[in-house]
Amino acid sequence: MTDMKHTDMEEINIATDVLVLGGGLTGIKAASEIAGSGYKVILVEKDAELGSQKGPESLIGLEEEYKGLQDLEDKIKTDSNVQILTHASLVSAAGVTGDFTARLSKGEEVIEHNVGAIVVATDFAAAALNEKYGLSPADNVLTQSRMDELLASEADKQKLANKTIAFLVGLGQEGNPLVLERVLRSVLALQEIDGCDVYIYTGDLKVASNGLERMYKESREKGAVYFKLTEKPEIADNGKTISFFDPVARRDIEISPDLIVVEEEMRADDLNEELAEILRINVGPLGFLQKDNVHFFPVRSNREGIFVAGSTREISGLPSAWTDVENIAVEVRDLLGDGKKSVAKNKAVVDEDKCVICLTCYRCCPHGAIYWGDKKAIISPLACQGCGICASECPMDAIQIGGFRDEDMTEEVKSGVASGNGTPRILAFCCQNSAFEAGEMADIFKMQLPEGLRMIKVPCAGKIDLDYILNAFVAGADGVMVMACHPGNCKSDKGNTFAQWRVNDAYRMLEEAGLEKDRLCFVGTASNMGSGFSSIVVNMEKRINELGLSPLK
Amino acid sequence: MSTKNKKVMVVGGGIAGLTAAWELSRFNINVELIEKTPFLGGYAIRYCCKATDECRQCGACTVEAMLKNVVDEPKIKVHLATEVEKINNNGRISVNLKKSSYQPDLATEGIVRGYSKNNTPLHVIVDKKKCEENPDAIPEGAVELDAMGFSGKLDVDAVILASGFQPFDAEQKGTYGYKKFPNVVTGMDLERIIRENVTVVRPSDGKTAQKIAFIQCVGSRDERLGNLWCSQVCCPYALRMAEIIKHKNADAEISVFYMDIQNVGKDYAGFYEKCKMDFRFVRNIPVDVFPMENDSLSMRYMNEEDGLCINEEFDLVVLSVGIMPGPDNSNLSDIFDVGLNEDGFFAGVDKLNSSSTLKDGVFLAGTVAGPKNIAASMAHAGQAASEVIKHLGVS
Numbered sequence: 046m047t048d049m050k051h052t053d054m055e056e057i058n059i060a061t062d063v064l065v066l067g068g069g070l071t072g073i074k075a076a077s078e079i080a081g082s083g084y085k086v087i088l089v090e091k092d093a094e095l096g097s098q099k100g101p102e103s104l105i106g107l108e109e110e111y112k113g114l115q116d117l118e119d120k121i122k123t124d125s126n127v128q129i130l131t132h133a134s135l136v137s138a139a140g141v142t143g144d145f146t147a148r149l150s151k152g153e154e155v156i157e158h159n160v161g162a163i164v165v166a167t168d169f170a171a172a173a174l175n176e177k178y179g180l181s182p183a184d185n186v187l188t189q190s191r192m193d194e195l196l197a198s199e200a201d202k203q204k205l206a207n208k209t210i211a212f213l214v215g216l217g218q219e220g221n222p223l224v225l226e227r228v229l230r231s232v233l234a235l236q237e238i239d240g241c242d243v244y245i246y247t248g249d250l251k252v253a254s255n256g257l258e259r260m261y262k263e264s265r266e267k268g269a270v271y272f273k274l275t276e277k278p279e280i281a282d283n284g285k286t287i288s289f290f291d292p293v294a295r296r297d298i299e300i301s302p303d304l305i306v307v308e309e310e311m312r313a314d315d316l317n318e319e320l321a322e323i324l325r326i327n328v329g330p331l332g333f334l335q336k337d338n339v340h341f342f343p344v345r346s347n348r349e350g351i352f353v354a355g356s357t358r359e360i361s362g363l364p365s366a367w368t369d370v371e372n373i374a375v376e377v378r379d380l381l382g383d384g385k386k387s388v389a390k391n392k393a394v395v396d397e398d399k400c401v402i403c404l405t406c407y408r409c410c411p412h413g414a415i416y417w418g419d420k421k422a423i424i425s426p427l428a429c430q431g432c433g434i435c436a437s438e439c440p441m442d443a444i445q446i447g448g449f450r451d452e453d454m455t456e457e458v459k460s461g462v463a464s465g466n467g468t469p470r471i472l473a474f475c476c477q478n479s480a481f482e483a484g485e486m487a488d489i490f491k492m493q494l495p496e497g498l499r500m501i502k503v504p505c506a507g508k509i510d511l512d513y514i515l516n517a518f519v520a521g522a523d524g525v526m527v528m529a530c531h532p533g534n535c536k537s538d539k540g541n542t543f544a545q546w547r548v549n550d551a552y553r554m555l556e557e558a559g560l561e562k563d564r565l566c567f568v569g570t571a572s573n574m575g576s577g578f579s580s581i582v583v584n585m586e587k588r589i590n591e592l593g594l595s596p597l598k
Numbered sequence: 599m600s601t602k603n604k605k606v607m608v609v610g611g612g613i614a615g616l617t618a619a620w621e622l623s624r625f626n627i628n629v630e631l632i633e634k635t636p637f638l639g640g641y642a643i644r645y646c647c648k649a650t651d652e653c654r655q656c657g658a659c660t661v662e663a664m665l666k667n668v669v670d671e672p673k674i675k676v677h678l679a680t681e682v683e684k685i686n687n688n689g690r691i692s693v694n695l696k697k698s699s700y701q702p703d704l705a706t707e708g709i710v711r712g713y714s715k716n717n718t719p720l721h722v723i724v725d726k727k728k729c730e731e732n733p734d735a736i737p738e739g740a741v742e743l744d745a746m747g748f749s750g751k752l753d754v755d756a757v758i759l760a761s762g763f764q765p766f767d768a769e770q771k772g773t774y775g776y777k778k779f780p781n782v783v784t785g786m787d788l789e790r791i792i793r794e795n796v797t798v799v800r801p802s803d804g805k806t807a808q809k810i811a812f813i814q815c816v817g818s819r820d821e822r823l824g825n826l827w828c829s830q831v832c833c834p835y836a837l838r839m840a841e842i843i844k845h846k847n848a849d850a851e852i853s854v855f856y857m858d859i860q861n862v863g864k865d866y867a868g869f870y871e872k873c874k875m876d877f878r879f880v881r882n883i884p885v886d887v888f889p890m891e892n893d894s895l896s897m898r899y900m901n902e903e904d905g906l907c908i909n910e911e912f913d914l915v916v917l918s919v920g921i922m923p924g925p926d927n928s929n930l931s932d933i934f935d936v937g938l939n940e941d942g943f944f945a946g947v948d949k950l951n952s953s954s955t956l957k958d959g960v961f962l963a964g965t966v967a968g969p970k971n972i973a974a975s976m977a978h979a980g981q982a983a984s985e986v987i988k989h990l991g992v993s
Contacts, residue, residue: 078984081988107949107950109948109949110948110949110950113948113950218867219861219866219867219870221861221866222861249858249859249860250857250858251858251860251861252819252828252858252860253828253830253833253860253861254828254830255827255968255969257828258819258826258827258828259826259827259940262821262826273858273881275881292902292903292904292905293905295905329864330864330865330868331864331865333864335864337655337863337864337865338653338655339653339655339656339657339659339660339973340660342657342660342973342976342977343973343976343977343980344977359864363949363950364949364950364952365974365977367950367951367981368952368953368977368978368980368981369977371953371980371981371984371985372977372980372981372984374984375621375624375980375983375984375987378625378987379624379625478663479659482662482666489720530653531647531649531651531652531653532651532652532653533652533653533654533655534649534653534655534659569649569651569652569653570647571647571649571653571658571659572659572662572663573643573645573646573647573658573659573661573662573793574646574647576793576794576795576796577647577796580796
């Protein structure tokens with residue numbers, strides 16, 4: 046095995062200022078923590094004011110903490126390490142981590158700033174779901190936000206005395222604990238007002254957050270009535286009556302509430318899409334800026350040096366946003382250090398003589414680590430994750446990955462198929478993050494493995510060239526396995542997708558060459574699948590035994 | 599201030615403790631990692647991968663990766679089979695450690711096996727006598743539990759409590775017959791069954807389970823037990839494991855008995871739609887389980903449509919046990935003088951900072967402070983590390 050260690054190091058200077066996008070409470074906290082670590086922060090807010098102007102929905106249940114939040118805002122306003130730009134937005138962000146050039150517009154002015162890291166801290170938006178329940182805005186129909194406002198004012202609160210109030214939640218959407226918490230807080234607050242009767246029509250109660258089950262119980266003990274339904278109740282006269290059939294009581298239950306409160310959906314910030322494009326980061330489910338990939342949790346984006354916090358990345362209340370920010374503070378400190386970084390020279394090397402600046406690598410790099418100069422593509426050693434997708438996609442073979450150079454891989458393939466003793470030779474190209482670990486586990490735990498199996502470690506399945514696969518057959522392999530992470534679990538986001546495409550190409554070529562395509566397989570595995578690995582490779586050996594040894598031998 | 603002479607103790611080598619230790623080591627902080635069992639990785643390292651054709655984001659694989667980080671990191675010193683005896687505050691925190699009194703309960707053959715190649719020592723001899731009966735079965739390099747553990751005093755600048763949770767003891771719900779009927783298993787058992795057998799088999803006869811019931815909220819959200827919390831992980835693990843079973847055996851008939859299904863993953867609505875096509879959901883928690891002649895189980899529950907009682911037969915019943923406060927919480931609470939909340943988990947300073955405590959220099963990471971999944975435990979450990987770094991004045 047080639048030496049994986051990057052011994053040839055160099056020291057580079059990097060920018061250590063940090064750009065924080067979004068001046069809501071999460072952004073304020075991020076600015077405060079990062080400035081507290083000794084870095085200069087530019088805090089950018091699109092509106093005229095910072096955090097305190099944000100809606101009450103992100104502050105539910107945090108009355109005790111509210112004072113501290115205001116202090117935090119006051120503190121960063123006077124912190125010499127924090128530059129606040131309101132009415133401002135990001136126009137472009139060129140470069141890579143350690144050397145981003147951010148262009149910010151503020152009115153007519155465009156400000157350029159060199160930063161080492163970027164934190165995205167946008168807010169979520171709350172959207173009323175009246176239409177889902179067939180309700181039109183009216184005096185008796187309130188959104189959850191409106192109810193929060195009423196309860197925040199002593200005068201408005203008293204107007205709710207002696208009213209019958211119905212909540213609709215979890216029937217117009219799947220919902221989440223944050224949506225439910227808003228309802229529970231309102232219910233408990235209403236129960237403090239004289240003569241308030243509260244009914245809650247609910248789908249699944251999303252109590253999977255600390256304290257919610259207790260609040261649910263408390264509200265029931267104080268007289269709130271919960272109707273747990275699987276579909277929406279009948280709503281007539283724009284919310285004047287609500288009814289449903291109770292299967293256990295075997296009768297219709299009808300209520301005529303004075304007010305009906307409709308749940309809201311938490312949506313990704315409208316800014317997200319544009320920011321994702323400028324920053325070249327992935328958009329995940331529902332428009333939040335992080336894919337559902339465990340390797341990015343909690344706060345990483347697909348690009349080194351760009352972090353996502355709180356409701357930027359998922360529906361999140363302030364407590365989990367705070368957890369995110371503390372994690373970002375650690376990441377930023379580790380990434381930027383004192384502005385001097387030691388990086389490996391041979392992580393990914395571009396051959397100037399071969400590179401024609403076709404930009405294939407720029408387009409396929411999932412980490413946004415590649416840019417270009419006059420004569421060749423340039424791969425940032427700080428941003429590069431060493432996955433090797435670029436090296437395998439480069440039409441000129443101009444890129445070599447340290448520890449996994451093409452010539453090393455060719456050698457490994459050769460030695461892998463050598464010394465056969467009649468048992469099928471199976472070469473398994475194994476991603477080091479998953480299959481290779483699983484294979485080693487199977488080996489150490491003495492699980493069954495074919496005698497002729499040879500594992501070849503690759504940094505990511507995206508590094509498995511079509512050439513490697515075909516050469517393995519030419520060299521006499523009886524079977525070739527491409528073992529990647531499961532879809533959605535690739536550390537480099539789409540290395541496994543590239544590998545799958547190449548295997549599909551290889552299938553076609555094998556057929557053209559008259560070799561059975563069953564000799565090749567693509568499988569997803571995980572690092573903890575020791576026994577899974579064993580059963581997969583044993584099945585492969587069975588398949589090869591049925592086919593017989595390779596005719597190319 | 600230099601980090602050179604700073605030292606932090608992390609109590610607990612599960613996913614939160616491993617993550618906290620590793621995060622600190624990135625800043626040249628020395629870490630003493632204390633684990634009362636003979637292995638690192640806690641419960642999380644025993645979970646199975648829950649991918650079907652695609653990753654389901656359970657996070658089990660990230661535990662292996664973090665374990666590897668920790669054992670490869672020279673700044674982290676690991677003390678296995680060791681527990682905290684008492685502490686003194688003398689400017690720094692002086693911690694007395696002793697050999698753990700922990701006795702593994704899995705030691706059927708006198709030997710306990712760790713779950714990862716890096717999980718050193720891999721084999722621990724718990725019962726010497728049993729092993730002497732069959733000395734050939736003792737793996738190379740096996741270590742005797744008696745020879746493990748560290749006694750002595752360590753001075754540290756901060757402590758992170760990451761001693762985790764305990765799964766609900768399903769025997770407390772006697773009417774489900776756990777440990778009485780072989781084919782009633784817990785979610786933890788099912789993790790192991792899937793991990794070791796790849797497919798889901800019945801413990802009684804090793805045959806593929808065809809008709810399977812999952813019972814949710816076993817031990818959680820239970821007023822009679824006084825457990826007024828949602829464990830937050832059981833719906834995700836049950837639905838993900840049910841999806842694997844269905845993926846491997848399309849004919850499997852799976853029923854999920856529940857109160858309220860909790861969200862799974864970031865794109866929950868889509869996942870839930872698929873689940874609803876693949877399984878039957880019954881919004882009722884069954885009353886009791888009876889054995890049948892063929893080791894199958896008859897389960898009694900109330901029919902949603904008419905409110906009448908039904909008996910239904912299943913091959914395998916899975917109890918989705920929840921997250922309970924760790925068995926050492928009250929002891930650790932006394933030793934470190936940090937309060938527990940009304941549910942018995944450790945209390946953070948406030949809702950926003952759940953990893954700092956009212957006690958100077960003592961921090962919390964993971965399920966010690968309340969139910970969390972793997973990803974949330976890791977994030978909480980990162981938060982604890984950040985608070986510790988600030989506490990130490992590292993720059």
